Amino acid sequence: MGKLARAAELLRAADRIVILSHSSPDGDTLGSAAALCRALKKLGKAARCECADPVGPKYAYLFEGLHAEPFAPDFVVSVDVADLKLLGSLAERYRGRIDLAIDHHGSHAPFARETYVDAKAAATAEIIFELTGLLGLEVDPATASALYTGISTDTGCFRYSNVTPRTHRMAASLMERGARAEEIDRAMFETKSRARLEMERTVLEHLRFFCGGRGASIHISRADIARAGAQEDDLEGLASLPRQVEGVLAGITLREKEDGSWKASLRTTPPVDAARICRKFGGGGHACAAGCVLRAPLEEAERRLAAAVEEVLREA
């Protein structure tokens, strides 16, 4: 009996289940929660989803027909939550009360009574799909669409390095079970708000190259955001833009914080180690994506980071 079977057993034994998603919710934490909720209801249980932040209109379809029933839970499960803190304002309410955490983050910091982490899963939705099988359930079209949403959004539509053959096979099965793949992908990846377009235009205007085109940087000021009327959602993924330019090995994005300091996001291609560069400025992260904060005017922050990148590029 695998560990996921243990999770299935715990859920089967429960009657009134609350499912927690992380704050600033994305397609995987919401898709996984919605799918698990539908599965548990099929087993005749009371179930509802909770999230500290409101669910954007883009994801409303996930919860269609899922009415939030009022009940006192006898079981609490979190999905795609790597750290208690990521529950946001729900962290305090549920601290010490979470029975099971299901997650795919290798960096998962345990906070639940029992934990199931599969870091090889491209999305928590992959795990939930497996779980429905262990619960002996047939996946219906709404559940299939929710699981597909989790997988597709967490892989950049099958583009990231976390994609495995299992990911594609699950997508195939979910399409056969009625997942509206094309419609979902169009909404998630092919639709841009006007504010998003305005932000893209603005950062392209700021794009600067250094180190003979092997480095590139952009910045996002608070004034730019206000002018475009952009929300947090509209900024998603902008930091990957400079690294996408042909020939660029290190892309810097500087975003102005409320106190006027600049939060830097560094995206690199091997052998340039982003975490190593960011550690020089008191930050950290992964080899290909890292961050740090610089308390300096924009030009100085940009110059200091570019110099650090240049040093590493010269060695590489």
Added chain:
Amino acid sequence: MGKLARAAELLRAADRIVILSHSSPDGDTLGSAAALCRALKKLGKAARCECADPVGPKYAYLFEGLHAEPFAPDFVVSVDVADLKLLGSLAERYRGRIDLAIDHHGSHAPFARETYVDAKAAATAEIIFELTGLLGLEVDPATASALYTGISTDTGCFRYSNVTPRTHRMAASLMERGARAEEIDRAMFETKSRARLEMERTVLEHLRFFCGGRGASIHISRADIARAGAQEDDLEGLASLPRQVEGVLAGITLREKEDGSWKASLRTTPPVDAARICRKFGGGGHACAAGCVLRAPLEEAERRLAAAVEEVLREA
């Protein structure tokens, strides 16, 4: 014995095979050709790929180690070529001499002695993958990467409506056979030339809305292209930009032709019928993507198209 088995039989009987790709080659016609070439060589045959246009540096890896041997072919096969005209400057040389056409375009206009079309295949590469099985071959990593390239590029990385469960299952199998999926997708979808970025910035500056935001238009002048130093490759897909804006049901892209007229590309969301609108201007196409040419100054061309779109939107 299915019809594809007949294609396999024909190829098995041949000794010196030329494989034709269409002009302005894309990832599917090149990936399919490279994969078929590698397969035929494994069967001990002489094989080479031909295309009217040079293969861009982006696709060079497909042909690594495949030396173009000089030989007089006893068999000519085209892959992903929907019409003889699409062979470009090779059309005259091979007219009446093509033994087999393998294609996935429903609109295929037969020109070869024998034809195998599977319009349900998302890419011709799907058919070639099946064909290697019928030829009794194990797919090696280079061939897997070539086939994956065809599938991934022709589906916008698993995003378009042509994707089926089979598409995902094949991607899974190709990854297991050594396809460098992540690297390929990064090169195809995550890398942009500087000229491309400059073109994106320029068209975003031209973006105009009409009909209360349900219509949007951009234009690409010859001067814009020259200023950005953009090649044809750098313009690929720009026409889908206006329709991507939230709320837009009809997106117009006007591109200046050499004679000063404007080629319009219309992209729409149901129920707006792009072909119907373009037919008013002597053009045509599909319900969601159509085109026409307007001999008028930019402002007038834009106004006339917007008026035609507005009329249809008012009915819808």
